[in-house]
Amino acid sequence: MDKWLSLLDGFQYNLVLFFGTIAAAVPLGLLICFCSMSKFKPLSYLSKVFVWIIRGTPLMLQLFVVLYVPGLVFNMPMKSRLTASFVAFIINYAAYFSEIYRGGIESIPKGQYEAGQVLGLTKTQVFMKIVLFQVIRRIVPPMGNEIITLVKDTSLARIIGVAEIIMSAERFSKAGVIWPLFSTGLFFLAMCGVLTLIFGALEKKMNYYKN
Amino acid sequence: MPILEVKDLHKSFGKTEVLKGINFKMEKGEIIAVLGSSGSGKTTLLRCINFLETATEGSIYVDGECIFDAADKTKISASEIRRRQLNFGLVFQSFNLFPQYTALENVMLAPKLLAKERADFSQNKKKIYDEIECNARNLLTRVGLGDKMGNYPCELSGGQQQRVSISRALALEPKVLFFDEPTSALDPELTNEILKVIKDLAQKNMTMIIVTHEIEFAKNVADRIIFMNEGVVLEDGTPHDVIENPKNKRTQEFLAKML
Incomplete structure (x- = not known):
């Protein structure tokens, strides 16, 4: 029983990383998308290069870079390993989210904007009242996919020494007890199961029309 | 005074000149059908007048007020452009209804948003919204959709969707209503539904410009026909003049193919 509790302690880190990353990466992704x-071409090229670098290198490597580079290059060491994990996850996921948003926004037919325009709506009204809902409806499935990936990616924080669930299980396997390590899978499965149900319900709710 | 006057309108996309100096005037209550083969610039003309494209040269007047002048480079505010835009209504070939809203909501959306700019909005909100809804219901009933108000566009046929989009444009009481090939995406049966609605509007003296390939319809409904070819107006006259006695050889060829 105390082994389970110890795993739960570790999983708290996974959950904190998960919710913290969602809370920050969802809006940051929108900013990168815009x-x-x-x-303004320089801005658009800059953010495209940024997305290319983030998507083009392993998240594991990004964790190391975020942990060590501020200290080595700027003489401002990261305050904690958990902070470093947050920064790396948020940047990484914001880049992926921004591409999902962009795909969603660009998939809305030009005619929707034009219809709004000839009806005298402002650009903000066109976006808020016409486009936004259609975009959200289209990005719910890919966002669900990405968010479920994040649940499991949080275990990567182990690589820079954050005592998340797999690290806490490893303490037991090093002492010769292997089952806690395998059991960690149940925590991830449960979390992903809940998310699958939530996203399924959300999709269903928004699919009241076809197009 | 003409309700709409277009003076020497030119439009180029890169090096391709699509409109090469369009001139015409129209009176209140007049109905003009614009004919011409694909690529003759009909749609571009409509888009330029409705501020969806910016003409490269020329000017546009509504009731004598200049609402567009390509030579005038002073910056016009977005709200002023919207005010000018609301002189017109535009019905698209592909309807462009908002899929997440019901037929009734599609018609009410813009009037409700515009009402927020009224000075008396906060005191009379309820009354204003009631009026907007009542008006929207009347418009939809008039086009025969009294029983479809709560339906989403995906639940409606093409002809019904187009009738919703006509109601949506009418809800803002435009001075001139433009139709961009309103029946091109519809089969013949549904086409007649739309033509009936347009005829009904004609009887109520709506000022309209209709880009169409329906020559018989243009002949029956329009007071005037403009025939465009390669970015210029080749003919401008009564249906009798243009369709029965076209002056230009190109018009004759076009009509021969269409009839």
């Missing part, structure tokens, strides 16, 4: 869709 930058990469900007008509």
Whole structure:
């Protein structure tokens, strides 16, 4: 029983990383998305290069870079390993989210914007009242996919020494007890199960029309 | 005074000149059908007048007020452009209804948002919204959709969707209503539904410009026909003049193919 409790202690880190990353990466992704869709070319190129680097390198490597580079290069060491994990996850997921948003926004037909425009709506009204809902409806499935990946990616924080669930299980396997390590899978499965149900319900709720 | 006057309108996309100096005037209550083969610039003309494209040269007047002048480079505020835009209504070939809203909500959306700019909005909110809804219901009933108000666009046929989109444009009481090939996406049966609605509007003296390939319809409904070819107006006259006695050889060829 105390082994389970110990695993639960570790899983708290996974949950904190998960919710913290969602809370920050969802809006940050929107900002990156608007930058990469900007008509101001330098800004759009800059954010595209950023997305390329983030998506083009392993998250594991990014964790190391975030942990060590501020101290080595700028002489401002990371305050904690958990903070470093947050920064790495948020940046990484924001980049992926921004591409999902961009895909969603660009998939809305031009005619929707034009219809709004000839009806005298402001650009903000067109976005808020016409486009936004359609975008959200389209990005719910890919976002669900990405968010479920994040649940499992949080275990990567182990690589820079955050005592998340797999690290806590490893203490037991090093002492010769292997089952806690395998049991960690149940925690991830449960979490992903809940998310699958939530996203399924959300999709169903938004699918009241076809197009 | 003409309700709409277009003076020497030019539009180029890169090096391709699509409109090469369009001139016409129209009176209140007049109905003009614009004919011409694909690529003749009909749709671009409509888009330029409705501020969806910016003409490269020329000017546009509504009731004598200049609402667009390509030579005037002073920056016009977005709200002023919207005010000018609301002189017109535009019905698209592909309807462009908002899929997440019901037929009734589609018609009410813009009037409700515009009402927020009224000075008396906060005191009379309820009354204003009631009026908007009542008006929207009347418009939809008039086009025969009294029993479809709560339906989403995906639940409606193409002809019904187009009738919703006509009601949506009418809800803002435009001075001139434009139709961009309103029946091109519809089969013949549904086409007649739409043509009936347009005829009904004609009887109520709506000022309209209709880009269409329905020559018989243009002949029956329009007071005037403009025939466009390669970005210029080749003919401008009564249906009798243009369709029965076209002056230009190109018009004759076009009509021969269409009839």
